[in-house]
Amino acid sequence: MINKRRGIAAVATFGIASLVLAGCSASSDEGGSESTGDATAVISTNGTEPQNPLIPTNTTEVGGGKIIDLVFAGLVSYDANGGIEMDNAESIEPNDDNTVWTVKLKDGLTFTNGDKVTADSYIKAWNYGALLSNAQSSSYFFDNIQGFSYDEDSELTGLEKTDDLTFTVSLTNAEADFPIRLGYSAYMPLPESAYDDIDAFGESPIGNGPYKLASEDAWSHDEGIKLVTNEDYDGPRTPVNGGVDITFYTSQDTAYSDTQSGNLDVLDQVPSSTFASYEDEFGDRSVNQAAAIFQSFTIPQYLEHFGNDEEGNLRRQAISLSVDRDSIIDAIFDGTRTAAKDFTSPVIDGWSDSLEGADVLSYDPAKAKELWDKADAISEYDDTFTIAYNADGDHEAWVTAATNSIADSLDITAEPQAYATFSELLDDEDNDKMTGAFRSGWQADYPSMVNFLQPLYQTGAGSNYGRYSSDEFDNLLKEGGQAASIEDATAKYEQAQEVLLKDLPVVPLWYSNVNGVWADTVSNVQYGWNSVPLYYAITKG
């Protein structure tokens, strides 16, 4: 879900391990209702130590996000295909122009401490997350709700309680697909007791999701966390197993060995060292499918010869045409990437591989050279074209391959440019000091097309490190938000992407795949849109 930390690329290391630990889950109804799973059938899987205490609005990386998603349930949740299903919400209805949304909650829902889930559980939690002085890393997820401020503590006046189970959300800008974002971890409700001591709450959160912590101290720092089924959960994600035991691994290779030996049930991402062999080894107990992760390299607008003019445009097209994506995917990634056809991801509703202008993403060295020469006629290019990457991630191989491909096709010098650490690279990106192109990528927070576009390419947006600015694109995004339906919105977003295909603020490369495996101890393993297995549906034994 979230991957703030290393961007996409280094999609970190997760771990697994597990002592099969049955026993401590105390299920009261022996063999009773079929809705809940066998308390001894605990699924072991890999994870990473959360970067922060487990507070939904302050969790923005995969390690914590995985746990938050299991322990909390929001208004909606996502199915395997990225579609939304009502979870806590009974209904979420817009007004005519998508600016005011009325949320009705299901009756009778509770947190695991017995507190009822009410409109206030949401209103207070969202206000907590948005308040400036609470310094929550997800605060910006609320910036479209009326009353939000980046400059001072202010109340989200757009949240109004109608009755205990109903509230309205007034948005600053219309958003046709507003409900899609509500399954993201920042929008989870909190029980009243959370605010007494939020730090303590973060160590041992009380949620309303399909699972709960096995005990007060179920989270052993750096080691793992033990979750058991929450019998009181009532929603689309009702678990068929007894719990999930997440072990934090330092090295993905170790997690892989553990899965091979049956010491670990489910591994959500195999290490790159096994890309060539894991499918042979695990057969139908493996998965290799595109994920909601988009990878590219950005050519900043401020780079000489690459400005937003005819010359820059020709050069961007030429660079894109000169990258042999398919060969790089085969040679470097053993087929564990999928060549990009747009700026989003195939797991997103509305994805299309035939946008107008998408042929600029194919490999055509002859045409590339022709366009490059045209640009040279406008102004001679005698620099070295570089692509910067952080050497602490796994990027050197593909960056080298991409620059070689560019150099060969265009007959120019092109080289990788290494930064020792991610933070150094980020520093230079942030301060507009890049002297060439740089690797970039995006993992969606929630399965919406706009989530791939707005934060990266809208004028002045937070992650728009290329400093791209286009009125046409900005307007299409705005029109998409006001569209009467999600389908109409998608049509606008596709048009917006066609603008991007002309301007190429970034050069799309490929989508990362989810490459997971599981041991023969479990069955019915499916991966969600966000590359995380749907743990609630896994059966063991």
Added chain:
Amino acid sequence: MLWYIGRRLLQLLPVFFGATFLIYFLVFAMPGDPIAALYGDRPPAESVIEQVRAEYNLDKPFIVQYLLWIGGIFTGDFGTTYSGRAVIDVMVHAFPITARLALLALLFEAVIGVTAGLFAGLRKGKPFDTVSLVVSLIFISVPTFVIGFVVQYVFGVKLGWINPSVSSAATWLELIVPALVLASVSIAQVLRLTRASVAENAGADYVRTAKAKGLSRGRVVRVHVLRNSLIPVVTYLGTDLGTLMVGAVITEGIFNIKGVGGTVFDAVKRGEGPTVVAFVSVMVIIFMLANLLVDLLYAVLDPRIRYVK
């Protein structure tokens, strides 16, 4: 003797301050903003970053940051990690695990290395000697991570004798295999050191004299040959304790042991000053104490060495 120990312990102080200052400075001088990097490609609101930076004193000049940290030490506060945990908690968790691992490794080095080295040295040129020389050469030339992965694959995945990873309890029993892997290079080194030293002493005049006196072979070997041969070995083992604690990064990574090495490595990558400095300072102290112990052992092994004030 006590004077000597006291003086050596006093020397720890300047080294402690010097080391912490230097390391703190190095972490501080690392390029890039560690807080921004925590959030990756998707920065939170600027005001959030500023508040977090202020929380960790990163908005203050270097010397103020260092003095605040040193000041905290005297009240038992070693600072906080960027995930909000007290560094002391992290240390209390990680050090016992690594200590178990390093002590086991040291034990294997001493027992296996010295024993095999002694036999090889006494039977110089015989098959056992030749074989142990070849085997130790292999262990010295193959990197630890190769040995680690091979051991993990063969014994953990193929044969299933051990779990490929160590559980979070990291018991002595579970740590035996990782400790052997960690010690593999050093065992080979100790073996070779002992062998060379024993072979040399076995031909020395005083050994011939002892034999001529009619002492039993066992006594000659134990008291005369081995004792005199151990000085270089003890020196090596002493310095190796420090290396084992630091060098455990790789072995800990392979077997998923949550010890000192991995923690420091991650903290360095995150630019997390307080954690790095606290851990490294403790390692510096361990290293110095181990050296002191080695120096004292010299006097035990060789009565000619005396420490006066």
